[in-house]
Amino acid sequence: MTFDQFFQTKETMSVSAGAYYLRIDPTFFEGDDEIITFEDDCFITRRGSTYHTIVERNEYVGDDVEVAMHVYFDHFVWECCAHDEAFLIQFYDEWLEWQGLPAACALELQMGADLTPYQAQWLRDYSDLWDRVVG
Numbered sequence: 001m002t003f004d005q006f007f008q009t010k011e012t013m014s015v016s017a018g019a020y021y022l023r024i025d026p027t028f029f030e031g032d033d034e035i036i037t038f039e040d041d042c043f044i045t046r047r048g049s050t051y052h053t054i055v056e057r058n059e060y061v062g063d064d065v066e067v068a069m070h071v072y073f074d075h076f077v078w079e080c081c082a083h084d085e086a087f088l089i090q091f092y093d094e095w096l097e098w099q100g101l102p103a104a105c106a107l108e109l110q111m112g113a114d115l116t117p118y119q120a121q122w123l124r125d126y127s128d129l130w131d132r133v134v135g
Contacts, residue, residue, distance in 0.1 A: 018043070044068050070098065074122065083133045092126060106130070 018035030019026040022043065029035070032045040032052075045052045051068035053060040055075040060068055096103060099119060106123045109115065115123070 015045075018045075044072055066098070074125075083129065085134050088126075088130055088133060095122070095126075 013021065013035045015029040015032050015035060016026055019029055022035075029045060032047045034046050035043055043054055045054075046065075049063050051060075051062060051065050053068040053071045055072060060071040062068065092106070093103070101109060101113060101119070104113075106127045110120065110123050110127075113119075
């Protein structure tokens with residue numbers, strides 16, 4: 001499942017509907033405009049132009065909805081998704097494009113590219129997952 005396919009399966013809800021579904025006191029979302037997508041312990045809210053992604057105990061707050069959704073999607077991929085070699089290759093290629101990185105193996109990028117802390121951690125996580133799935 002690609003990033004775009006994943007988010008086509010999710011729906012935007014009002015704060016009151018999202019709070020009811022999540023069984024969370026609506027005052028938790030006070031000031032938020034909508035809940036963009038969620039699971040039981042993972043969701044994204046929007047307040048004006050600021051997005052808040054909560055994934056278990058980690059969170060992202062910022063004005064870039066793409067980053068907010070990718071934080072959520074990364075969790076889905078690492079924790080919730082069945083993995084096979086074809087999926088990992090497709091996901092990796094999409095991530096490289098989104099990050100504006102050259103097509104290279106994860107180890108090469110870790111050794112030679114000027115990476116952000118997020119990119120470096122993501123590549124370490126991806127390499128670990130690759131080793132577990134593909135060997």
